[in-house]
Amino acid sequence: MADGVKPRVKVPKSAAAGDTITIKTLISHNMESGQRKGKDGNLIPRSIINRFTCEFNGKSVIDVTLEPAISTNPYIEFDSLVPEEGEFKFTWYDDDGSVYEDSKKIAIG
Amino acid sequence: MNFSRRETLALGLGAAAMGFMPFRVNAAVEDAIAAFTGGAEMGEGGLTLTAPEIAENGNTVPIGVDAPEAASILILASGNPTPGVAEFKFGELAGSQAASTRIRLAGTQDVVAIAKMADGSFVKTSSTVKVTIGGCGG
Numbered sequence: 001m002a003d004g005v006k007p008r009v010k011v012p013k014s015a016a017a018g019d020t021i022t023i024k025t026l027i028s029h030n031m032e033s034g035q036r037k038g039k040d041g042n043l044i045p046r047s048i049i050n051r052f053t054c055e056f057n058g059k060s061v062i063d064v065t066l067e068p069a070i071s072t073n074p075y076i077e078f079d080s081l082v083p084e085e086g087e088f089k090f091t092w093y094d095d096d097g098s099v100y101e102d103s104k105k106i107a108i109g
Numbered sequence: 110m111n112f113s114r115r116e117t118l119a120l121g122l123g124a125a126a127m128g129f130m131p132f133r134v135n136a137a138v139e140d141a142i143a144a145f146t147g148g149a150e151m152g153e154g155g156l157t158l159t160a161p162e163i164a165e166n167g168n169t170v171p172i173g174v175d176a177p178e179a180a181s182i183l184i185l186a187s188g189n190p191t192p193g194v195a196e197f198k199f200g201e202l203a204g205s206q207a208a209s210t211r212i213r214l215a216g217t218q219d220v221v222a223i224a225k226m227a228d229g230s231f232v233k234t235s236s237t238v239k240v241t242i243g244g245c246g247g
Contacts, residue, residue, distance in 0.1 A: 020204030033213065035190055060200025062208065067193035069186050071169040071211040078197075079204030 005029050009090055011104040015082045023054065023061075026075045027092050027100060033068035049074060049100075051093040057086040082106060138185055138192045138221065142233075145183045145196075145223055151233040156182070158222040160236040164214065167240040173209035176224040176232070182206070183225075187235075188218025216243045 010024040027049065034046025048068055054061040061080045080088070085108045092100040142151075159173035174182045174197065184194040197208045206224075214220070221235040 022204075055200075056202050059202050061202045061204075062200055063198040064208070064210075065196040065198075067195060068191060069189050069194040069213045071213055074210065076208060076210050077173075078208040081202045081204045083202070 005094075005098075005100055007090065007092060007100050007102040009088075009102050009104055011088055011106060014107040014109045017082065017084060017108050019082050020079050021082055021106075022077065022079050023088070024075070024077045025052070025054075025090060026073060028073050029092075029094075031068070031070060031072045031074060035068065047095050049092045049094050052076060053091045054078070054080070055089045055091075056080060056082070057084070061088075082108075084108065138187045141183075141185055141192050142221075142223060145225070146231045149231050151223065151231045153232055153234065155179075155226070156222060156224040156232045156234045158184075158220065158234050158236050159209070160220050160238050162237075163239045163241070165241045167214040167216065167243045169211045170214050170238060170240070171209065171211050172220060173207065174222050174224070175205070175207035176226075177206055178226050178228075179206040179224040180227050181225045182208070183223045184212070185221040185223070186212065186214055186218060187221055189213070189215045194220075214238060214240045214243070216240050 005028060007027040012021050015021050029049050032044050032047040036044050038044045046068060050066055052064045062078050064076060066074060088104045090102045155178060156176040164170040176182055181196060181198040183196045185192045186194050194212050199206050217239045219235045219237050223231055223233045225231055
């Protein structure tokens with residue numbers, strides 16, 4: 001597991017039912033591309049987050065496949081419908097098998 | 110062999126045109142596109158790719174895609190060592206078929222976006238980004 005991986009997610013606290021809201025996510029991660037060389041002249045092996053998903057009450061909102069061309073600390077912004085009160089679940093999948101999760105509740109009102 | 114003035118000019122123009130033509134086609138990009146579309150024809154329109162004209166730092170270039178009707182959108186960077194950038198698949202609760210992120214670009218190049226529409230057709234768009242400092246280390 002890479003060090004210091006910390007997900008950050010911005011979701012409004014409440015929304016009207018049926019509204020579209022914008023979600024911003026950022027996770028601190030090196031996203032080592034596998035193209036760079038270290039001090040010893042050898043390639044640093046690739047280590048990135050290769051997949052990100054967002055679900056709301058078990059229904060898929062977005063599923064993103066990430067490649068090494070995504071910047072350090074991958075930032076993803078997207079829109080979601082909010083049909084009812086519930087919880088957003090965010091999942092990041094690391095190359096090394098680690099899974100980072102975060103969740104945010106949203107109220108109707 | 111003697112050339113008239115007219116022939117010399119024509120030869121010069123031909124040579125200049127030859128010089129501009131190649132290098133635009135990148136086999137890895139074509140492979141990635143074929144893998145995504147299955148060789149289907151790509152139309153135009155209905156897909157917007159937002160990218161800066163000039164990026165000072167190739168390590169973080171903000172881009173956005175927006176394609177109402179799209180089921181998924183693939184982004185490729187034609188001038189990177191590996192052309193793949195990201196693929197967005199929109200689920201049933203997606204509020205709009207739009208997303209933005211930050212990408213790495215190795216140098217000045219075309220960023221290509223291909224959207225798979227809900228009806229199974231494909232559209233393509235691209236945008237040239239000038240990069241002052243490349244983002245691939247090394």
